[in-house]
Amino acid sequence: MGGDALTFKLFGLTFNTTNIVSGLIIYAIVFFTLYGMSRKIQMKPTGAQNVFEWLVDFTNGIVRSQMPASEQGHYSFFAFVLFVFIFFANQFGLIFQFHWNGAEILRSPTADPVVTLTLSLMVMVLAHAAGVAHNGLGGYLKGYTKPFTLMLPVNIIEDFANFLTLGLRIFGNIFAGELLMSLIANMAFSHGALTIIPGLILELAWQGFSVFIGSIQAYVFVTLTTVYISRKISE
Numbered sequence: 001m002g003g004d005a006l007t008f009k010l011f012g013l014t015f016n017t018t019n020i021v022s023g024l025i026i027y028a029i030v031f032f033t034l035y036g037m038s039r040k041i042q043m044k045p046t047g048a049q050n051v052f053e054w055l056v057d058f059t060n061g062i063v064r065s066q067m068p069a070s071e072q073g074h075y076s077f078f079a080f081v082l083f084v085f086i087f088f089a090n091q092f093g094l095i096f097q098f099h100w101n102g103a104e105i106l107r108s109p110t111a112d113p114v115v116t117l118t119l120s121l122m123v124m125v126l127a128h129a130a131g132v133a134h135n136g137l138g139g140y141l142k143g144y145t146k147p148f149t150l151m152l153p154v155n156i157i158e159d160f161a162n163f164l165t166l167g168l169r170i171f172g173n174i175f176a177g178e179l180l181m182s183l184i185a186n187m188a189f190s191h192g193a194l195t196i197i198p199g200l201i202l203e204l205a206w207q208g209f210s211v212f213i214g215s216i217q218a219y220v221f222v223t224l225t226t227v228y229i230s231r232k233i234s235e
Contacts, residue, residue, distance in 0.1 A: 006103045022109050025096070026088050034084065059083050059222065066226040071134075071233060075226065078126075083222045086110065086119070086170070090214030093178045094207050110217075111175040113168060120167030123225045124159070131232030140232070166224055170217045177210040 006017035037052035045053055059080040063072050093108030109115040131140045144155045184206060188199020 004103055018104050019109050019112055022106050026092055030084055030088055062223050063226050067230045079222050083218050086218040086221055090174050094210055108174050110170055111178050113171045116171040117167035120163050124163045127228045127232045130229050134233040170221055173213055173217050181206055
């Protein structure tokens with residue numbers, strides 16, 4: 001983490017240039033990666049198609065494990081796209097970290113709480129909208145009084161806590177990972193040849209561990225997304 005993000009103002013609002021640029025690059029990476037994997041679909045899959053089909057089966061498995069069969073088809077594609085985007089967003093900063101004039105130009109968007117909480121808000125809005133569509137407004141509101149009316153404030157607080165933890169969990173893991181990676185890099189060049197080799201070994205080890213953490217966080221985010229939606233449609 002090499003400094004503050006670049007920002008600009010438009011119509012009195014402040015926009016984060018770092019997140020916009022990094023996000024657009026990730027959108028392009030996701031699109032062209034999936035397009036390349038699925039461009040030549042064959043009955044007998046090979047190479048990239050195997051990876052593509054494994055990803056689809058993996059995210060479909062998450063949906064199947066959490067949602068009723070009648071609703072799985074409605075959310076399978078959403079879970080797939082969400083998982084792939086978050087996976088690439090989490091790994092982005094491990095490869096692309098660009099700083100200019102004391103500001104960060106490129107980094108993992110999920111290392112910013114604004115991005116992760118926005119994703120969390122999107123999930124929560126979808127879950128509540130699905131609850132209203134599935135149960136009607138009356139049935140949706142009645143769910144807050146289960147198992148008895150006194151649980152109303154507890155259920156409201158739980159929803160808010162779910163929103164915060166879903167977004168802040170992934171932010172904390174990715175931000176801490178990139179921060180530690182920067183500290184290791186600074187240490188490696190702090191005393192010349194004496195620290196370069198140990199620093200390089202630590203950097204490679206931490207990058208490998210960060211890939212694992214980023215993958216786990218994408219899995220956890222999508223799993224909890226399906227859990228929250230499933231709860232709302234089943235209340």
